[in-house]
Amino acid sequence: MATLKDIAEHANVSACTVSRYLNKNIVVKKSTEERIQTAIKELGYVPNVVAKALKRKETTNVAVILPKINSLNYSEITSGISQTLIKHNYNLFIYEVDNLHLSEADVVQLMRENMIAGIIIIGLFSDLSFKESIYSFIEWGIPVVYANRCISYSDFPIVYPDLTKAGKIGAEHLLSKGKNRIALVHKKLPYEVLELFLNGFHQASDCEQKPLMIEIEDDMNLSKDCVPILLQNHINGVFVLNELSAVYLTKALVQADIRIAEDMAVLSLGNSLLSQISTPELTCVDLQNLELGIRSAEIILSEIRKEEFEPVTVLEPFIVERKSS
Secondary structure (H helix, E strand, O other): OOOHHHHHHHHOOOHHHHHHHHOOOOOOOHHHHHHHHHHHHHHOOOOOHHHHHHHHOOOOEEEEEEOOOOOHHHHHHHHHHHHHHHHOOOEEEEEEHHHHOOOHHHHHHHHHHOOOOEEEEEOOOOOOOOOOOHHHHHHOOOOEEEEOOOOOOOOOOEEEEOHHHHHHHHHHHHHHOOOOOEEEEEOOOOHHHHHHHHHHHHHOOOOOOOOEEEEOOOOOOHHHHOHHHHHHOOOOEEEEOOHHHHHHHHHHHHHOOOOEOOOEEEEEEOOOHHHHHOOOOOEEEEOOHHHHHHHHHHHHHHHHOOOOOOOEEEEOOEEEOOOOO
């Protein structure tokens, strides 16, 4: 492997000149620059990024900690982060907690060992993973952003969608379509998260009745265990707080000869490719996943550079209307 000394000899300059040139500490003559660049190309020199980082005590590595990447929602958020980091010449490292098979403490230690400059944690609605571990990062001087989960602001920036607003505009949309008997279908969520959606329902104009609450499991047969409940309660509008579940429920309703939109409107939380390829295409409450990733990356970069940043960023959801309502 070529060294700085090899480059210097090949270009007929001193090793000090090569080092300072590569570190952009000096401006050299055009002819000298051409000789150095030719030497680098011919000898196949590769800079030792790790060594430079150790010397400067800084890196351009940003870590994203998330439960899993094989989800369109997480992919959208991560895409926003990646697009932003690339523009600023930062590297993205993704740590999937579900696949690492490591304890939270082990993941925390990995961040320190791998010379991470900043960390973005993408939380689930249903948990508070790494909330306490964040203080270890802060003690080590590693900037952190907590994204996607509404938690109380405390010493580190947070970015999340307004779930109360999501509940409000979801209820208002269904009511505007004449759907006055509404069900809220969800996977298991903490009470405080469900309460955000319910508060939104209560804020919706003309929403006099509480929504019917139906909790579903991953292995549940929606045709047998969910559709009959909707029919028995004369539900004509469903707001599903999980996009994939909304697709499955729509399929179950079609199989039961229920006309989507006419007999029962279906509204999904989340607006990924799933909603666009569903039959019929799903009306959604878009939580701005891509924008959430972009904002998270912009904030972590501001932290790393010791620039000013917004400690709390709340993204406004909006309706994307398609055929299911």
